[in-house]
Amino acid sequence: MQDRIALMRDDPAVELSVDGNAIAGLLMSVFGREVTAMEEQCAHCRTVSVVGTLRVYMRGPGVVVRCPACAEVVLRVVETPSGRRFDASGATHLVAGR
Numbered sequence: 001m002q003d004r005i006a007l008m009r010d011d012p013a014v015e016l017s018v019d020g021n022a023i024a025g026l027l028m029s030v031f032g033r034e035v036t037a038m039e040e041q042c043a044h045c046r047t048v049s050v051v052g053t054l055r056v057y058m059r060g061p062g063v064v065v066r067c068p069a070c071a072e073v074v075l076r077v078v079e080t081p082s083g084r085r086f087d088a089s090g091a092t093h094l095v096a097g098r
């Protein structure tokens with residue numbers, strides 16, 4: 001039983017993810033405002049998603065945010081000795097609400 005649980009933990013298919021609302025505070029510190037209600041467009045599949053609905057993976061080095069439609073990476077936040085690095089190259093744009 002113990003081995004089976006360990007195997008499942010290593011399987012990326014069952015990797016636990018949370019939604020974008022879980023990193024609302026982190027995103028606020030990056031953007032300087034609340035962005036979970038904003039829409040972003042995935043640069044890979046062009047799906048438009050509300051940031052709060054994106055899939056967030058926090059187990060790796062840094063935070064990886066993936067498109068709920070195609071699972072490609074749209075946002076990445078990594079803490080480095082020289083500061084926080086934010087990579088949004090997987091998103092074509094963010095749309096601020098009115």
Ligand SMILES: [Zn+2]
Nearest residue numbers: 042045067070
């Ligand atoms: Zn996508």
